[in-house]
Amino acid sequence: MNVLKFAIDDGSTNVKVCWLDNGQIKRLTSPNSFRKDWKSAALRQTNSVYNYLIGNTKYTYDATSDKALSTTHIAYQYDDQNLLAVHHALLQTGIAPQPVEIVVTLPITEYYNPDDCQKNEANIQRKKDNLMRAITLNKSELFQIVDVSVMPESLPAVLSTLVNSNVNPLTKSLVIDLGGTTLDMGVIAGEFDEVSDIYGNKEIGVSMVTDAAKKVLAAADSDASFLVANELVRRRTDTDFIEQVVNDETQIPRILQKLEEKIDELGTQVAYEAKKFCKNPHRVYLVGGGSSLIVDAISNAYPSLGDKVVQVDNAQTALAQEICIYHAAGAE
Template sequence: MSIPQLKLAIDDGSTNVKVSWIEQGTLRTIISPNSFRKEWKSAALLKGQKVFNYLIGSTKYTYDATSDKALSTTHVQYQYDDLNLLAVHHALLQTGLAPSPVSIVVTLPITEYYNPDDCQRNEAKIAAKRHNLMREISLNKGELFEIVEVEVMPESLPAALSCLLGSDCNEFTKSLVIDCGGTTLDMGIIVGRFDDVSAVYGNNEIGVCMVTDVARKALAAADSDASYLVANELIKRRQDMNFVRSVVNDESQIPRILDKIETRIQELGDQIAYEAKKFAKHPNRVFLVGGGAPLIEQAIRQAYPSLGDKVVLVNNAQSALAREICLYHADDAALQTAEPVLLEVGDE
């Protein structure tokens, strides 16, 4: 008798990979940052510390949270290359589950999932994403999960499913979902409680990477070259001066660095608000999802002032898509939901 394979939902974004699964009635989620460079690390100095050295074909990669030589994932081609394959397998290892054959549901940005001319599925790109994740990869001195099945879904819209089902929407309600990710901006208009999707929009030139790039350049000017992961941590923890001082060598530059980050966050919010108003001038409610959602919340509230509390920052917005996809595809119901576990820079 065949043993049923574990199915995991994976929102494999360019900055972080979010993985959700149901374990003994509990919906669990981990958020695994992306930071890989070529060549391998030497063995860990500390007992119990893991080193993740991977091999794809003849190319060696390693997970390195702080290296300024970390490879860029902030481009759409990431969805189909070695770094995506690395990110998914590395995230699976962070779940704490024993490596085994698994079935996974992954995502593509709306601009990649749908053809721009007719809004139909882009079967070639969906197949390319599926093929990429079925490729051979090995872990030096370790065992990986065996991915035996890959299903691909579009990003953003499913992230608001639970909010919509729990709301007082009727069949005439138009809800705008805004997903601000690391590399892409995805938006869609949902009618009722997911009765229909009336329009979708994607822009692969707007994302949190706009802020990340500014942060990295400002750090470099302060003699503090940093990986994309460290730059993103700085953006997220910019109010924590102990952390800020720990990553900036020239502390006299801290006010300038923080000012540049805040200015770029404002510009990101203004740009997304402009795109949102062009796409949906008068929605009945707005849901904000994705890792960049907290950064743009204020700008979106100002863009839709009459909506008030109908502009909703979805709970744990960064991992909402993975959770909702998991619940949608699960064979068993989740009796409770655990808080997402975010792997910080130092956790590796």
Template sequence: MTVSALTIAVDDGSTNVKVSWIENNQLKTIVSPNSFRKDWKSAALRRDKQVYNYTIGTTKYTYDATSDKALETTHVDYQYDDLNLLAVHHALLQTGLTPCPVTLVVTLPITEFYDPEDCQRNEANIEKKRQNLMRAIELNKGELFQIVDVNVMPESVPAVLSTLMNSNCNEFTRSLVIDCGGTTLDMGVVVGEFDDVSAVYGNKEIGVSMVTDLARKVLAAADSDASYLVANELIKRRHDMEFVKEVVNDESQIDAILTKIENKIAELGSAVAIEAKKFAKNPNRVYLVGGGASLIYPAIAEAYPTLGERVVLINESQSALARELCMYHADDIDVDVNPETLIEVADD
């Protein structure tokens, strides 16, 4: 018997999972943070709050937004382990869709998707990723989506597909795409309106986790142990002093904490700029995507000063890849993408 499955695009990054799907001929997207720890959480006192307790094999996990015991996802092995399986299923549940059979289009960092020796598809890694997401998982007192098939795509370059198609560039234009994620830095050079991808490059030592790890350390030193999710939220909302004071217990250290975070952001931007200039010295355009795009934008603009406005921070850069993959794989070419529904999942 053939099962009709909904196609959902999932950019399952180490820090956040971005999910895009077509509903009522409209593109919708959610951003679901990763924050899981072992063992189960007790039932919520408030009836409007759902507890997500999962079991994989004999191991119990729970979604816990604020626990300082949250398991680390900022490593490449995350792409093939329990936490990746948890993160994808948890994100699917945040869509508001009724659990059903689904075909997933997921992603792998360029360093994992391509073989570094010949730049060809690393079929072993691709199949390893597929099989990881096909494994059994259970939700206590709840129903999960049934993953019936998994297609794997590379990160980075597909995120600018529609942007380039509408950019009026010529067949000789060379566009550098920089994807700064939580764990990896992925780059690619696209020719024309996606006529060709002439080169790809990845570095799994550079990512926003450089800043996240520093943020957790300085928070801990200020008697404010925090999860990776909270640390990332502090980075994002570092200019919101009301939020900062809620997160930092020892307020006498706030100025020092924010200074250290800003310095680390500058260090991240400099590291990405150096790698970008080595990879593509003089592209015609530069496009920034990924969760760290806004953090590195000033450094990249400075690294390519003659390009001016041709250094572009893609709108809603964090979820750009999921949106593009969804539209690329959509059967209906008349999808309405403006306005798009973009939801950041609340921290339960």
């Protein structure tokens, strides 16, 4: 019997899942927001409560609690929260729990050794072992993960884009992937003929902005989860949403100003790292959930490229989608 396979870009802020259904690619994004202990049963039968147990530790999915656990650290890739996030995302697919194979990701800095750019087999195995651990869901079933494969973040996200771009073998394409916790970059020659260089920074991510959002919300008597803070960053031009999550509305101008300052700071840092890593690429592709925040900064950093600085379509789910296509084609 064929085992269903999921491609999962299990980022620290959101888990992106893609799979094939009758030849069609399905995709979803599942936010991370877990805290310790369990929730009580929901009053409305249409609402699901997700109470998990890993070892002797109880966790629950809680979108709004200011006690939600932070995932903005590299250890997330190998800890309980990663295991929770992957299983929780699988449950959001609407598919009945069953044995499945999954392909997950690791940041470039974790997937490759910095000294020789070869695979870090210890980290890859550590990631696999983490996701094969036992976990239970109170009063319900979970998917059974029977096999785990691991791929590097960022670079596969532009596979289809480059293959269809008619670039020559000497074209250098810089790929910039800004996620919640890490900044990953790589230089690709031609139509993915080879990866000529890689770079990662564990200290730069969208968490710079979401952490600031969380602090200014707290100062406005509006303590919030990382999920809500991240949503505030994403919907910072949506007045109705802002007024719903901010109690002290006199603080809204200050909140928005702080967010824009942090977004500018983030863009400046990413642009500096990009220019230091690859001074004169022929093309630049932006992927990842934070890509929309840095488009202008990167365009300004490479002014001669013009429209060759591109935010790829479906930038947040592009990596999971490309991994799904890659494995569906039978690639090894």
